[in-house]
Amino acid sequence: MPAVKRAPTRAKAVGKPAKKPVKRPAAAPLRKRPLPTRVSAVAIDLGVLNDHLGYFVRRLQVWIFQDFIRRLSHIDISPAQFSVLVIIGANEGLSQSELAATLGIERARMVRMLHLLDRRGLTERLPSSADGRRHALRLTRAGQTQLKQAKALAAQHEASLLPKLGPERYRMMLEALREI
Amino acid sequence: MPAVKRAPTRAKAVGKPAKKPVKRPAAAPLRKRPLPTRVSAVAIDLGVLNDHLGYFVRRLQVWIFQDFIRRLSHIDISPAQFSVLVIIGANEGLSQSELAATLGIERARMVRMLHLLDRRGLTERLPSSADGRRHALRLTRAGQTQLKQAKALAAQHEASLLPKLGPERYRMMLEALREI
DNA sequence: ACGACATTGTTGACCTCGACAACAATCCGC
DNA sequence: GCGGATTGTTGTCGAGGTCAACAATGTCGT
Numbered sequence: 169m170p171a172v173k174r175a176p177t178r179a180k181a182v183g184k185p186a187k188k189p190v191k192r193p194a195a196a197p198l199r200k201r202p203l204p205t206r207v208s209a210v211a212i213d214l215g216v217l218n219d220h221l222g223y224f225v226r227r228l229q230v231w232i233f234q235d236f237i238r239r240l241s242h243i244d245i246s247p248a249q250f251s252v253l254v255i256i257g258a259n260e261g262l263s264q265s266e267l268a269a270t271l272g273i274e275r276a277r278m279v280r281m282l283h284l285l286d287r288r289g290l291t292e293r294l295p296s297s298a299d300g301r302r303h304a305l306r307l308t309r310a311g312q313t314q315l316k317q318a319k320a321l322a323a324q325h326e327a328s329l330l331p332k333l334g335p336e337r338y339r340m341m342l343e344a345l346r347e348i
Numbered sequence: 349m350p351a352v353k354r355a356p357t358r359a360k361a362v363g364k365p366a367k368k369p370v371k372r373p374a375a376a377p378l379r380k381r382p383l384p385t386r387v388s389a390v391a392i393d394l395g396v397l398n399d400h401l402g403y404f405v406r407r408l409q410v411w412i413f414q415d416f417i418r419r420l421s422h423i424d425i426s427p428a429q430f431s432v433l434v435i436i437g438a439n440e441g442l443s444q445s446e447l448a449a450t451l452g453i454e455r456a457r458m459v460r461m462l463h464l465l466d467r468r469g470l471t472e473r474l475p476s477s478a479d480g481r482r483h484a485l486r487l488t489r490a491g492q493t494q495l496k497q498a499k500a501l502a503a504q505h506e507a508s509l510l511p512k513l514g515p516e517r518y519r520m521m522l523e524a525l526r527e528i
Numbered sequence: 529a530c531g532a533c534a535t536t537g538t539t540g541a542c543c544t545c546g547a548c549a550a551c552a553a554t555c556c557g558c
Numbered sequence: 559g560c561g562g563a564t565t566g567t568t569g570t571c572g573a574g575g576t577c578a579a580c581a582a583t584g585t586c587g588t
Contacts, residue, residue, distance in 0.1 A: 212450045215438030216499055217431060220506055221518065222412040224525035226427070227452065229409045232402040247406070248545090251397060258395030265565060270392045272407065274546065279567055293566095301554045301565040319396055326400055337524045338401065344517045345404035428574085445536060454575065459538055461574095473537095481536040481583045 232329065239325045245318045248273070252281060253315045256291060256305050263302040264293075290314055412509065419505045425498045428453070432461060433495045436471060436485050443482040444473075470494055 217223045236247050245253070251271055256262070268278040282305070285291040290311035296302035307315060330338050397403045416427050425433070431451055436442070448458040462485070465471040470491035476482035487495060510518050 212435065212442065212446060213438040214450075215434045216502070217434050218526065219522075220502065221509060221522050221525070222409070222416055222427065222506075223431060224522070224528075225405060225409045225412060228525060228528065229402070229405045230452065232405060236402055246544090247402065251403060254395045254397050255392065258393040262392060263565075266392060270394075272410065274548095275566075276548085276568080277546070283567095299555070299565085303566075322396070322400065326402075329401060333528060337527075341521065341524060342399075342401050342404070344521060345401070345408060346398065347517075348404075348408065348513060426573085443536075454577090455537075456539080456576080457574065463538095479536085479584070483537075 235328065236322070236325050239328075240318060240321050243314065243317055243321070245314070248281065249285065250318055250322060252278075252285065253290065253307065253311065253318065257307050257312065257315050260306045261296075261304040263296070263299075264305065265302075267305060285311075415508065416502070416505050419508075420498060420501050423494065423497055423501070425494070429461065429465065430498055430502060432458075432465065433470065433487065433491065433498065437487050437492065437495050440486045441476075441484040443476070443479075444485065445482075447485060465491070 214223075233247055236250075240246075240250065248271075252267065255267055255270055259266075264278050264282065265275055267273075268275045273281070282291060282293065286293065289308055292306055292308055292311075293303035294306065296304045333341070394403075413427055416430075420426075420430065428451075432447065435447055435450055439446075444458050444462065445455055447453075448455045453461070462471060462473065466473065469488055472486055472488055472491075473483040474486065476484045513521070
């Protein structure tokens with residue numbers, strides 16, 4: 169009986185000393201008669217996934233983000249960070265809550281993000297004149313410079329989407345999505 | 349000087365005993381003159397984000413997934429799990445690698461996902477007849493039943509998108525995305 | 529037939545991110 | 559002046575993506 173007794177790979181490497189005998193087998197015994205496997209290189213059927221917008225939107229989003237991340241990897245700016253910098257740059261003095269709500273990011277998450285951007289010297293949190301609770305956000309000089317570079321790279325990224333998606337499809341989708 | 353000395357919230361609560369004095373202040377000293385804050389309820393400018401397809405695709409994806417998750421919360425099936433069940437159901441006997449590649453999920457991730465679905469009794473990993481390395485995947489009886497329910501709920505979810513996005517926009521986008 | 533190499537499934541470890549809960553400081557309305 | 563809401567903050571949990579290492583197995587060239 170070949171197959172499937174291959175679990176005990178590197179039993180106890182560095183884990184904590186006390187930790188149960190480790191659920192080694194992982195994939196259960198499974199002792200049934202074999203199955204014809206797949207017909208090999210035959211295209212796999214997506215089934216009802218073909219009728220689900222969410223599936224395709226997800227795939228497209230991941231694909232777009234990968235290209236974006238790759239192109240901005242030089243300056244180490246993630247899509248989320250880019251959106252934060254853009255919004256602050258276009259709305260100097262807004263609060264963290266407004267920023268978070270605009271981008272659909274949790275307030276708590278935004279705190280840590282801004283903390284990082286602060287440490288990198290890209291953003292500032294100034295005391296708000298009217299409201300002692302708020303922080304008025306703005307870009308530092310360095311932040312403005314960085315944002316300019318990021319925008320240039322992001323524009324290249326965006327331009328690269330056109331041929332890959334088809335110019336008509338691209339414009340159609342962008343227009344449709346803006347309205348939603 | 350009010351504002352911004354509010355960091356020391358719950359200094360050391362439950363954290364480990366030895367753990368540095370904790371980077372308490374978090375938001376740095378910042379001692380500059382205030383800034384006019386925002387003009388309050390004025391709509392926030394998205395800036396160049398308006399020209400980035402990725403931004404809107406991301407927002408749409410998150411929005412769609414939230415609805416999906418909410419509707420399938422009864423049976424506790426995530427979008428990723430749903431896609432896995434659908435693919436297995438439509439391609440009985442395929443391998444984990446094929447499945448992972450089809451859905452754009454890492455092989456390592458797929459292992460743990462299937463481990464969970466196995467434990468829930470929805471899927472099975474049978475020894476492949478031809479290749480001792482592979483596992484031939486398929487749904488258990490319970491998995492088929494569960495998938496049927498999930499498909500019904502997912503169809504409701506999908507139907508709910510139509511009015512919210514507009515029927516023409518919906519069909520246009522689904523068609524466009526399928527081709528990519 | 530044998531050995532180098534590729535594939536498959538698996539585990540461990542790390543990191544990002546979303547979601548909650550709790551909290552101090554502050555503001556607002558009555 | 560007091561109760562309740564808002565803002566920024568920290569801690570914690572869990573889901574996922576990524577990468578490296580490994581054992582078992584299969585494949586191919588010679």
